[in-house]
Amino acid sequence: xxxxxxxxxxxxxxxxxxxxxxxxxxxxxxxxxxxxxxxxxxxxxxxxxxxxxxxxxxxxxxxxxxxxxxxxxxxxxxxxxxxxxxxxxxxxxxxxxxxxxxxxxxxxxxxxxxxxxxxxxxxxxxxxxxxxxxxxxxxxxxxxxxxxxxxxxxxxxxxxxxxxxxxxxxxxxxxxxxxxxxxxxxxxxxxxxxxxxxxxxxxxxxxxxxxxxxxxxxxxxxxxxxxxxxxxxxxxxxxxxxxxxxxxxxxxxxxxxxxxxxxxxxxxxxxxxxxxxxxxxxxxxxxxxxxxxxxxxxxxxxxxxxxxxxxxxxxxxxxxxxxxxxxxxxxxxxxxxxxxxxxxxxxxxxxxxxxxxxxxxxxxxxxxxxxxxxxxxxxxxxxxxxxxxxxxxxxxxxxxxxxxxxxxxxxxxxxxxxxxxxxxxxxxxxxxxxxxxxxxxxxxxxxxxxxxxxxxxxxxxxxxxxxxxxxxxxxxxxxxxxxxxxx
Amino acid sequence: xxxxxxxxxxxxxxxxxxxxxxxxxxxxxxxxxxxxxxxxxxxxxxxxxxxxxxxxxxxxxxxxxxxxxxxxxxxxxxxxxxxxxxxxxxxxxxxxxxxxxxxxxxxxxxxxxxxxxxxxxxxxxxxxxxxxxxxxxxxxxxxxxxxxxxxxxxxxxxxxxxxxxxxxxxxxxxxxxxxxxxxxxxxxxxxxxxxxxxxxxx
Numbered sequence: 290x291x292x293x294x295x296x297x298x299x300x301x302x303x304x305x306x307x308x309x310x311x312x313x314x315x316x317x318x319x320x321x322x323x324x325x326x327x328x329x330x331x332x333x334x335x336x337x338x339x340x341x342x343x344x345x346x347x348x349x350x351x352x353x354x355x356x357x358x359x360x361x362x363x364x365x366x367x368x369x370x371x372x373x374x375x376x377x378x379x380x381x382x383x384x385x386x387x388x389x390x391x392x393x394x395x396x397x398x399x400x401x402x403x404x405x406x407x408x409x410x411x412x413x414x415x416x417x418x419x420x421x422x423x424x425x426x427x428x429x430x431x432x433x434x435x436x437x438x439x440x441x442x443x444x445x446x447x448x449x450x451x452x453x454x455x456x457x458x459x460x461x462x463x464x465x466x467x468x469x470x471x472x473x474x475x476x477x478x479x480x481x482x483x484x485x486x487x488x489x490x491x492x493x494x495x496x497x498x499x500x501x502x503x504x505x506x507x508x509x510x511x512x513x514x515x516x517x518x519x520x521x522x523x524x525x526x527x528x529x530x531x532x533x534x535x536x537x538x539x540x541x542x543x544x545x546x547x548x549x550x551x552x553x554x555x556x557x558x559x560x561x562x563x564x565x566x567x568x569x570x571x572x573x574x575x576x577x578x579x580x581x582x583x584x585x586x587x588x589x590x591x592x593x594x595x596x597x598x599x600x601x602x603x604x605x606x607x608x609x610x611x612x613x614x615x616x617x618x619x620x621x622x623x624x625x626x627x628x629x630x631x632x633x634x635x636x637x638x639x640x641x642x643x644x645x646x647x648x649x650x651x652x653x654x655x656x657x658x659x660x661x662x663x664x665x666x667x668x669x670x671x672x673x674x675x676x677x678x679x680x681x682x683x684x685x686x687x688x689x690x691x692x693x694x695x696x697x698x699x700x701x702x703x704x705x706x707x708x709x710x711x712x713x714x715x716x717x718x719x720x721x722x723x724x725x726x727x728x729x730x731x732x733x734x735x736x737x738x739x740x741x742x743x744x745x746x747x748x749x750x751x752x753x754x755x756x757x758x759x760x761x762x763x764x765x766x767x768x769x770x771x772x773x774x775x776x
Numbered sequence: 777x778x779x780x781x782x783x784x785x786x787x788x789x790x791x792x793x794x795x796x797x798x799x800x801x802x803x804x805x806x807x808x809x810x811x812x813x814x815x816x817x818x819x820x821x822x823x824x825x826x827x828x829x830x831x832x833x834x835x836x837x838x839x840x841x842x843x844x845x846x847x848x849x850x851x852x853x854x855x856x857x858x859x860x861x862x863x864x865x866x867x868x869x870x871x872x873x874x875x876x877x878x879x880x881x882x883x884x885x886x887x888x889x890x891x892x893x894x895x896x897x898x899x900x901x902x903x904x905x906x907x908x909x910x911x912x913x914x915x916x917x918x919x920x921x922x923x924x925x926x927x928x929x930x931x932x933x934x935x936x937x938x939x940x941x942x943x944x945x946x947x948x949x950x951x952x953x954x955x956x957x958x959x960x961x962x963x964x965x966x967x968x969x970x971x972x973x974x975x976x977x978x
Binding site: 411412413414415429431435438439441442443453454455456457458459 | 780783784787841843844845877878879880884
């Protein structure tokens, strides 16, 4: 795709339209995404009932093949991270070991005499009739009132799957049917079952609750490492399946955690430095950024400049978009510790400013998206075409959001990268992506005056830059790292 | 629920009173109110430890949900030990937290705390400063613990050098306990302890 397709949209005329029309791959992107999209990840977004069904299938399978109660099957599945097949295989080899590991049975036969007798309850010191005692597989008998009280206290504290026997040093766990039969209050039983469900999802390696506030949806996927993009069907939040943080490709889970912690620690300094307004580099009038695009035009003097580096925008139109690249001072090694500390802060702020800036642009573009939707609706209502005719604007704004999101997460990645040819390549690609995203943003904000073909062309370029970068640098641990050094 | 707690405590109280440990003077239990919710425990410093000869008082608060939740116990007597806070007396002991079992009793708990004095768990510290000294300078730790036992728990062995240093700080107008904490924290280096004490007051 030609790199000259810049903002001179007025040059395009009708002839180009048909040509560009063929490249309308926004509608086609669902076709075989595994090849075109480096972030492609198979997952499903399930409702609570669907997950319950899923869990019940495992429970039934285990309970039928081992001839145990569903309650015991749950205790075992929880201990073996829901790998029913593994339990079945191991059970055939050594049933006792599986039961001990799952804490269904005690490791050694119960010795404590006090608790095995049914004359005095060791907990409450009462002497109820012998039929009012019960015990788990460990044989530690306590009176039913004490069991009820024990479960009530545990459930109130949020414990469910891991409630243990009341005897000293006994780690045997109480299965569901035992708990339920001893808890008289129905509200408490319901809470117990809710906690059980949450605990099951958390202990299941293929499941993760959507981290959105009050969101009830649950993701299911088969791989739990590397940056894995999942989008919630309920709250539309985009997170990483592996770690639950906001999605962060190309940065990996541990790096983004380090970066976010660092940002939280250092934000005071950074906030101070990256203010919301800047002065026009030419006429010094104070400018507030009100759109996502970093290609700024001063309202007073019409000077075109870059919001990030305040340099002339003309210099950015060329192939090399310089301003995303942080240059390390070659004389650094000779400098004093103080200077090195300053250099480290400078380096951090360079990346942090860009990270923050794109985050802010994303928020502003969110507004663009909303207003675009209402403008399209107005057009459709006024009879100027149908939704399908204007769909491309909507697609463009969505694509812009996706591209800028990835761009934002390239900065923590670059910050932690070691200096070398690979980093140079990364920053080159990052600069290319950034340039195309700003072009796209400029055009989306002026969508109605931009030619459709031109806009779609720009969409294609930006998305290709994004996927190229991700293909080369998104290291999903399934392949050997540095698989992309061949580029 | 509260009546189970009271009933249990009454029974446990009798159990402790009859026990051979009370007869031998290793542990004691005293009731502080009539509702059976506040008690005072007493344990003797185990032999062959820096706590030998000392008597340590414990505050015991029985929650309403006892014995389904553990009793709340802390040292009233100041003590230099990796698993006990030298400031609040809070104890880091698994059976007082997640390993509590309803079948445990005050007697077993008191004996466990006494055992903790013989065998500290420096990798699960309550007081990081003490734990660091325990690991890095065990001899100095033992002397410091002995000095605290003498100063607060009626232990027999005074350590003259330490007493002299505490006195030096007392002469400068520093509170006695503060002086002891500062000196213990800074491995009995008078200069560093003084510096820390006077810098903090500024």
